[in-house]
Amino acid sequence: MLGAVAIPLAHLGHFLWIFYVIPVLIVVAGIIRSTRAEKKREREEESKKRQ
């Protein structure tokens, strides 16, 4: 039965936009990660100062 399954390759062109979104997602993910890390570090520094 596998041979009867036709992969609609001809319409892959419709999903090319995904390749253009990936860099944006990577950058946004990097920003969220580093923002969280910096906030965490700031909190830790503040708590150290209080102690």
Place this chain on the structure above:
Amino acid sequence: MIPALPYAHALVAKQDLPIPAWLFAWAASIVLVVSFFALSAAWRKPRFEEERWRPSAAWLTTVLRSPPIQVLCGGLAVFLLGVAIYAGIHGTEAPDRNFAITFFFVTVWIGFAFVSALVGNVFPAFNPWRAIARVAGGAHRLLAGRPPRHLAYPERLGRWPAAAGLLGFVWLEVVYGSSGGVAVGLEPHAAGVAACVYTAYTLAMMALFGCETWCARGEVFSVYFGMFSQLAPFGVEDGRIGRRRPLAAATHWVAGASGSTAVVIASIATTSFDGAADGAYKGALESVERWFADAGVGPLATIRIADTIFMAGTVAGVAAVYLLGVKGMRSVPGAPPFRQLARGFAHSLIPIALAYLVAHYFSLFVYQEQAQFTYLLSDPLGTSTTDLFGTAEHGIDFNALSPNAIWYVQVAALLVGHVFGLTLAHDKALVYWRDYRRASRSQYWMLAVMVAFTCFGLYLLSVGAS
């Protein structure tokens, strides 16, 4: 190994690129990220707050701003406006054969934007409405013995009339004229009538608020070209021409009047929509058009309503991406209020607006200017009855640019524009956050905005080229 993806609806790919087009978006994103880190490490003091204007040789100002040159330039502009209006109303209805369409939408609209960004604000010298208004003002002074009196311009309006006019102008070209199937599909008669209406409106506004005030705030073309001229290395101060640090003048242009952010966003959005209408949006546009057609709306109205919705959506989308970037900046301690940030960083979008303009219209400009300076100049009405300069039989050499050359210019324009935008934004952040670490942190989200605009721009171009 990544296989080349087949395009279901592409007859033939115009480009023959060594790597897939989307890889350029990845490479551009990497360049932007590297630029961001380079700026964070090496750019620790604001450098664009002062233009560092230096006067050029006095004779240059004397010659270029002399009355004979101003009369010559103004007179030429009024004459060409008259020719374009006459050709539009009385010439052929074929948009590609009529002088008016290429003159308004390519030579003036694109040409002056390019020239302004390169050499500075030359449009005031060639502004036909300003020339008419100045003559009328001079005549009034002569007859009445005093300069004409004007109303005070409501400052809260700022550059909003220009932003609205910019949207109206592009709507006329792209939406109202979207049925022609040529570069600019607007009927020449409609363009001629629109030019008459705009002339009457502009002269009325100049009479109300004063010529220079209206040119600085409400006159669409003056504001639009003036915006791009802020990037140029030449400018005028106290009536004298001089050199200045490139890009630096943009810093204060947006802060100078409300509505300037809207002008910049409208510039990017309208160019994006023009590029997307025949490519990225095509499928979605057809779906919406079908929906309106099923609801019983006429065929032309269907196209125009759908296009208008998508154009408004693009403006909202570009504004939303920018404002999200500003919202992200607000999360950094010590950030000024949201409105101040939104206005304070809008100038960083001016190089992007120019980059989009170059990327989308560079090839159109090269091709159509061949027509403008050959057969359209010799036969302005397009009726094949005149051959003023013996060039009426010339054509456009479409081999002047290879598809790959166009693509590389487009990629380079987008990349350079966004790197400049990133630099301007970083520089402004150093003004708001004196600590360069916080300034760099505030720019994380502007980096995301720049990467998003770069990838979006390249996507539109790659789809349009397929």
